[in-house]
Structure formats: C-alpha cells, structure tokens
Amino acid sequence: MPVMSPVHEDVTTAVRDADVICTVTSxxxxxxxxxxxxxxxxxxxxxxxxxxxRRELPTELVTRAGLFVESTEAVLREAGDIxxxxxxxxxxxxxxxxxxGDVLTGRHPGRVSEAxxxxxxSVGVPxxxxxxxxxxxxxxxxxxxxxxxxxx
Numbered sequence: 001m002p003v004m005s006p007v008h009e010d011v012t013t014a015v016r017d018a019d020v021i022c023t024v025t026s027x028x029x030x031x032x033x034x035x036x037x038x039x040x041x042x043x044x045x046x047x048x049x050x051x052x053x054r055r056e057l058p059t060e061l062v063t064r065a066g067l068f069v070e071s072t073e074a075v076l077r078e079a080g081d082i083x084x085x086x087x088x089x090x091x092x093x094x095x096x097x098x099x100x101g102d103v104l105t106g107r108h109p110g111r112v113s114e115a116x117x118x119x120x121x122s123v124g125v126p127x128x129x130x131x132x133x134x135x136x137x138x139x140x141x142x143x144x145x146x147x148x149x150x151x152x
Contacts, residue, residue: 012036023056024048034060040115046081047122055080057119059090065119066111067097074123081121097121 008014011032015021019039023031025048044065049056062085069075075082075097085091100120102108111118140146 018042020045022047025056026050026054027056028054030058031056032058034058034064037061037117040117041111042117043111044117044119045122046119047124049080050123051078052080052083055084057081059085059088061117062119063090065117067095068100068103068110068118068120069097070100070122070125070128072097072099074125075121079121079123081119 015032015036016038018037019041020043021037022045025031027049044057044061046056062081067082069079072094076094082091082095082097086093086095098108098110103110
C-alpha cells in the first residue's frame with residue numbers, strides 16, 4: 001500500500017487561507033486557533049463535536065461570527081461550540097443565532113456582507129435525516145437500484 005503524504009503539515013496551515021472549513025470530529029477542544037483564520041468572508045460548517053463538553057471551534061471565532069443553526073433550542077441544549085463560550089461569559093445565555101428555516105423562507109438574508117465570517121453549528125435534527133433518506137430513496141427508484149423489502 002502506498003504511503004500517502006498529508007496535504008498540509010498541520011491544521012494551522014490547512015485553515016489559514018481557506019474560504020470554507022468543515023469540521024467533522026469528536027474533538028473536546030478547538031481544532032485550531034482563531035488567529036489562524038485570516039480570510040474575510042470565511043464560512044465554517046461545524047458538524048462533528050456533539051454534547052455540551054465537546055467543541056471544535058475556538059471561542060473567539062464563535063463570538064465574532066454570524067451564527068446559523070438548524071434549531072436554536074437544540075443548539076442551546078447540546079452544542080458545546082456555543083455552550084462553552086456561554087459558560088465562559090463570552091456569549092450571552094441566548095446568543096443571536098439564525099435558523100436555516102429563516103434563511104430559506106426569506107425572513108433573514110443569510111450572510112449580510114461579503115466580509116462577514118459565518119458559522120453553521122449543526123446538531124442534526126430528525127427532519128434532516130428524513131429528507132436525506134427520502135432523497136436517497138428517490139434517487140434509487142429513478143436508477144432502478146436497490147431491492148424492495150416488504151413489510152407486513
């Protein structure tokens with residue numbers, strides 16, 4: 001098996017010039033320092049860390065970014081990326097967060113400027129799983145793939 005070399009030597013160089021960062025880990029502390037993030041207009045999808053004591057993002061990033069979520073209530077119950085900065089006093093108990101539904105329905109414009117740094121903090125909600133399953137099913141039907149399993 002060939003040895004693969006990393007694309008970047010460390011996480012700091014990986015995020016330094018990124019326009020979009022996706023974190024998908026079970027980290028318990030931030031993956032990088034806020035000072036490593038130099039791009040205006042940066043967007044971060046934080047979808048990995050779960051629970052109130054896990055986090056992927058540094059407090060400084062969370063406090064300066066526009067925060068987007070699936071569900072404010074779910075995030076305030078279980079997203080360490082938000083709850084830890086709240087416990088540190090860096091964010092209010094109910095920080096300003098925009099739900100994706102508000103963006104999709106036009107009640108919120110989404111990004112308000114080209115320079116705005118945004119974070120999507122995902123905790124996963126059941127409706128996303130249902131929509132993803134339906135999409136996969138529709139694709140399988142369209143391609144004639146899969147096997148029908150009868151339920152009785």
